[in-house]
Amino acid sequence: MDNVKQGGFKRVWLITGASRGIGALIAQAALADGNAVVAAGRNVSAIVERLGESDALLPVALDVTNEAQAKAAVQAAVEKFGRIDVLVNNAGFGLLGAVEESADKDVRRMYDTNVFGLLNITRAVLPTMRARRSGHVINISSVGGYRAGAGFGVYCSTKFAVEGITEALHAELAPLGIHATVVEPGYFRTEFLDASSLVVAPDVIDDYDETSGTVRRKAVQISGNQPGDPTKLAAAMVTLVDASNPPLRLPLGTDTLAAIAAKNEYVTQETETWKALSASTDFAS
Incomplete structure (x- = not known):
């Protein structure tokens, strides 16, 4: 048991939302x-059914x-494996609807998971x-963490929060x-657009x-036909963790790369157009 606790594994990963999908x-x-791997989720039996049983799996x-469950999960991980090398905050779900159409109870529940839940396990x-x-x-x-769009505005706002939190964590x-x-995954062929992951x-x-x-x-038409291969996304996570100098941001999918390029161009053009007014608000030197 001591050997299992202290070594014998390349790294120890803790992954949230690990019972299905990308997790x-x-x-x-x-x-x-x-x-x-410490595979965390609401339904432990579903995790075992999906991943099997192994000395390498908790x-x-x-x-x-x-928050109490988050602390207990970390304690269980450390007790079994002695450390946590990689945390993957994957748990979350989406909300499809215009900002005005989005009900307060759905918005708050999504923030509780996508933002406050991420903070719970990170702390x-x-x-x-x-x-x-x-x-x-x-x-x-998500691609929606870099560029928001109609129909996913409130969901994107949770991912904008995740982006800001991660930028600060990177510096700290x-x-x-x-x-x-x-x-920042684009559209991958997972259950994200199904009722199990999308309100x-x-x-x-x-x-x-x-x-x-x-x-x-379009969401109905796209579901099951997304361009991204989730198995390749999972493999990319291993490559990311193996990197000696990993990036602050990792876009995944050609659709995300295109969306980032388009937003960067838009911001550059708009900033240039309004630069005189923007600069006019300083105290006169």
Whole structure:
């Protein structure tokens, strides 16, 4: 048991939302690469059913919105494997609807998971990483964390928050030998657009039919036909963790690369157009 606790594995990963989708695939890729995995999710039996049983796998019950459960999951990980080298904050879900169509209860529940839940588990893990002056925090964002769009505005706002949190973590943790990366997947062929991962706002306002309404209809058509291969995404996570100098941001998918380029161009052009007014607000020298 001491050998299992202290060594024998390449790294120890803690992955949230690991019972299905991208989280489960990342767990499988990490295990196949010789790592130990603490697979966290609300349904432990679903984790075991998906990932099997192994000395390298520790399934733990975790609702990320519960801070006590986050601390307990970290304690269980350290007790079994002695350390946590990689944290993958993957748990989250989406909300499809115009901003005005998005109900308060749905918005708050999504923030509780996507933002406050991420903070719960990150705060629980960081003391162990700081003690060892080593580790890598990986926060799963989205193309929508870099560029928001009609129909996903409030969801994108949660991922904008994740981006900001990760930028700050990158600055705060780098002097301590700990990496922080925000991963920005585009549309990957997962369950994200299914009811299991996506809340669709029940209120529909006709005035938004050409904007968010169009996105609602496209989401149905895209589901199951997304261009991204989730197995390749999972493999990319292993490559990311193996990098000696990992990036702050890692876009995944050609659709994300195109969206980032388009936004950067738009921001550059708009900034140039309004530069005189922007610069006019300083005190006169």
